[in-house]
Amino acid sequence: MNIALIAHDKKKDDMIRFVTAYKTIFAKHVLFATGTTGLKIQEATGLEVHRFCSGPLGGDQEIGAKIANNEMDMIFFFRDPLTAQPHEPDVTALIRLCDVYSVPLATNMGTGEVLIRGLEQGDIDWRNVVHGKTEDFIEEK
Numbered sequence: 189m190n191i192a193l194i195a196h197d198k199k200k201d202d203m204i205r206f207v208t209a210y211k212t213i214f215a216k217h218v219l220f221a222t223g224t225t226g227l228k229i230q231e232a233t234g235l236e237v238h239r240f241c242s243g244p245l246g247g248d249q250e251i252g253a254k255i256a257n258n259e260m261d262m263i264f265f266f267r268d269p270l271t272a273q274p275h276e277p278d279v280t281a282l283i284r285l286c287d288v289y290s291v292p293l294a295t296n297m298g299t300g301e302v303l304i305r306g307l308e309q310g311d312i313d314w315r316n317v318v319h320g321k322t323e324d325f326i327e328e329k
């Protein structure tokens with residue numbers, strides 16, 4: 189599975205604790221992250237992480253492109269709901285694409301726990317079921 193890990197600054201410690209706690213599960217998958225989040229996870233856990241740009245510099249959009257291309261299976265995006273982000277439109281767009289393509293998305297550690305346990309229990313197949321082809325979408329319109 190391709191998994192994206194993203195955390196706003198005030199949630200980065202949570203993310204590191206989370207990935208450290210479930211390191212053995214994450215180690216079985218291909219990990220992607222926005223720039224700073226990925227670096228901190230690598231440093232803290234030693235896991236290999238493919239890093240995109242930092243979020244405010246386009247990293248959220250790069251991960252969104254992977255979702256649109258059916259190349260992302262699960263997203264852990266620990267958002268900071270109490271701090272204004274300069275790239276709020278990018279954050280909203282990423283969350284929207286998860287809903288467009290039914291990609292499982294955890295925006296906090298509580299949901300993260302549920303998702304990671306689901307991942308460990310078995311395969312997820314809804315992505316293949318719901319990921320429509322562009323041609324179908326155009327026909328429906």
Ligand SMILES: O=C(CO)COP(=O)(O)O
Nearest residue numbers: 222223224225242243244
């Ligand atoms: O801003 C972010 C997500 O919106 C995260 O970006 P960084 O991981 O580079 O801090």
